[in-house]
Each structure stands twice: as structure tokens, then as C-alpha cells.
Amino acid sequence: MQCGRHKGVVFDGNNADETIIFAYPSIEEMWCIRQILDRFYQVSGLQMNASKTVLYGLNVPNEELNLFAEVFDCKVGSFPFEYLRVPISAKSHRVSTWKPIIRKFKKKLLDELFNILSPQSWKLKVGDGSSVLFWEDIWIGVSKLRDQFPALFRISSEKIACISEIGFVDVCSNMQWDLGFVLPLDHYEEQQVQVLKIVLKDTVISPD
Incomplete structure (x- = not known):
């Protein structure tokens, strides 16, 4: 989807309870995504669960990540993590990352x-x-x-x-x-x- 000046990609994974959103690391982008989620809630009645939402950053300073997390009222996570029981790592070139x-x-x-x-x-x-x-x-x-x-x-x-x-x-x-x-x-x-x-x-x- 188009979001702000850049393009973000939403990956659903065929699971209604878990969704990954990839976005350009800017405060403008974060607010744009937040507005989209709010509009979606108004239309569908489905709301983001902030307590289960985690923000991850790849080569993004911690200060910026914490600022972005405030937009969604969520916590900041770190790599590696699991999505639909599949491990996600920032070090994809390592063999150990792909074994599981x-x-x-x-x-x-x-x-x-x-x-x-x-x-x-x-x-x-x-x-x-x-x-x-x-x-x-x-x-x-x-x-x-x-x-x-x-x-x-x-x-x-x-x-x-x-x-x-x-x-x-x-x-x-x-x-x-x-x-x-x-x-x-x-x-x-x-x-x-x-x-x-x-x-x-x-x-x-x-x-x-």
C-alpha cells in the first residue's frame, strides 16, 4: 500500500490474528499507518491489540524506535523473533537462521x-x-x-x-x-x- 512518501507492504500470512507491516522508518510513516488502522477500526470494528503489538527495527536507532512505539502505544522488540512459529532474524545470511x-x-x-x-x-x-x-x-x-x-x-x-x-x-x-x-x-x-x-x-x- 502507499503510505506517506514511501511504500509500505502489509503481509497477512493468512492469519486474522497476526499481521506484519513493513514500513519506512519515519515518524510520518508511523502516523500514516496509525491513521489507517484507526480508520479500519471505525469501518470494521476490529481494533489493534496494543498489548500484543511489537515494533522491530532493522538498523534503526533505539531512540527512534521508542518514539515510533509511542505512536502505537506498543513495546519495542528485538531480533530474533517468531512469526506464525517461523523464526525471523536480522542475520539472514547465517545457515543457523534458515535451519528451523x-x-x-x-x-x-x-x-x-x-x-x-x-x-x-x-x-x-x-x-x-x-x-x-x-x-x-x-x-x-x-x-x-x-x-x-x-x-x-x-x-x-x-x-x-x-x-x-x-x-x-x-x-x-x-x-x-x-x-x-x-x-x-x-x-x-x-x-x-x-x-x-x-x-x-x-x-x-x-x-x-
Whole structure:
């Protein structure tokens, strides 16, 4: 959003109770944000909880931080801190800063895999795969693969392909899949591909 002479960025994080606001360190900017929050309260009835609000500064003198905190009637915090259980540090170049974040994402991926491969999951008999859409039909798990793996669906060039069009048996009698992903893949997409391979591991297409 535009705030004062500079641009601030509001990151919601899909959590109604916790919001981060990034802003240029000036008293003008602080008052502008305070006015926006006050107007929001008048319209919605939702008010900032000053007792749970913390102001952090990156390369900002303590005197200025204390002055800014008075605008919001909140306290001043220090790095590192946690936002939605993810550690936030001013020293992002250190490996130790990223280790807990990596652990959190790995756990999330394992949770997703567990949900996909849970006892409630099931596979539909697909025969030779010519009448079942890979992404758009419910044939493995309890939902469409496009919903289970939205990040991979977005980068696939085979969005409306049948199973038989992208799945084939190699010379070693193993199932292979050509999903036409747009390369290069980022780290999260590569992890999702590995999860998808596990999900598809026991899939076999054959004549009815």
C-alpha cells in the first residue's frame, strides 16, 4: 500500500490474528499507518491489540524506535523473533537462521504426504488410462491431483492429458511419467515432484 512518501507492504500470512507491516522508518510513516488502522477500526470494528503489538527495527536507532512505539502505544522488540512459529532474524545470511525454517517446511511436506497416503486414500481402477484425466479426475487419493499438488499443476504443460498420454512403462517395466513441467523447478517444486513420485509409485496402467 502507499503510505506517506514511501511504500509500505502489509503481509497477512493468512492469519486474522497476526499481521506484519513493513514500513519506512519515519515518524510520518508511523502516523500514516496509525491513521489507517484507526480508520479500519471505525469501518470494521476490529481494533489493534496494543498489548500484543511489537515494533522491530532493522538498523534503526533505539531512540527512534521508542518514539515510533509511542505512536502505537506498543513495546519495542528485538531480533530474533517468531512469526506464525517461523523464526525471523536480522542475520539472514547465517545457515543457523534458515535451519528451523527448513525443518518446518520438511514437516509440512511430510504431513501432506501422510494425508495423501493415509488409510482413507484410495486408487481408482484406470485400465489403460485412456479415459481418465491425470490432473482433473479423482483417481488417486480423495481429491483431484491438481488440488493435491497445485504448484505442480500450474507448471505442467499437460493439464488436460489422459493418464495414458503421459504415463508409460520403460524397458525395465517401471512406470514413468512425462508431465511436461516448465523448467527450471524451484526448491519447493522439486520437493513436490518427489512426493508425487511416491504417490504414483504403485500405479500401473494396463488393458482392462
